[in-house]
Amino acid sequence: MKNEGVAKVAASRNRQKGRQLTGAMTAKEHPAKVLDIINHFLVTVENGVLIITLQDGYVIKVEKTEKFLINAQDREWGIKKQYNRLGVHPLQLQVVEELKDLQYGQLVIRINQGKVEFEKTEKRRVNQLEGAYGDGI
Secondary structure: OHHHHHHHHHHHHHHHHHHHHHOOOOOOOOOHHHHHHHHHHHHHOOEEEEEEEEEOOEEEEEEEEEOOOOOHHHHHHOOOOOOOOOOOOOOHHHHHHHHHOOOEEEEEEEEEOOEEEEEEEEEOOOOOOOOOOOOOO
16 A cells, blocks of 8 residues: 555656656746836837746746937937837737746847847756766766
8 A cells, every 4th residue: 555655656746747848837927017027118119128037937037128229310309209108018918928838948029120029048957867877967
């Protein structure tokens, strides 16, 4: 009986490790503060980069770099920037979808003269790799 209990616990652990290795973990909800930062960036920035870093499916860091390009017309008339005050930016839902499948890594959002690009870098943890002689890599 004791061996059956140990076998069930071991089988349960193996299933959990298998889920972690295949990336089939459930998506986590992101805090409202993170969603506000993303929306504010998408609405207000014309040139810049937003880097969102995730660990265990949670946002742990957000880095923002905004660039101001000043041409001759801007120097004469001053910088006039119009903000979209319609609420949620249409691309925010796409950003949330990109973050949903990411467990470890970064999502980089680049805006260049109003054009938006996404770049996703995914990292994976592999817990159970062994060499030919039972040693780790």
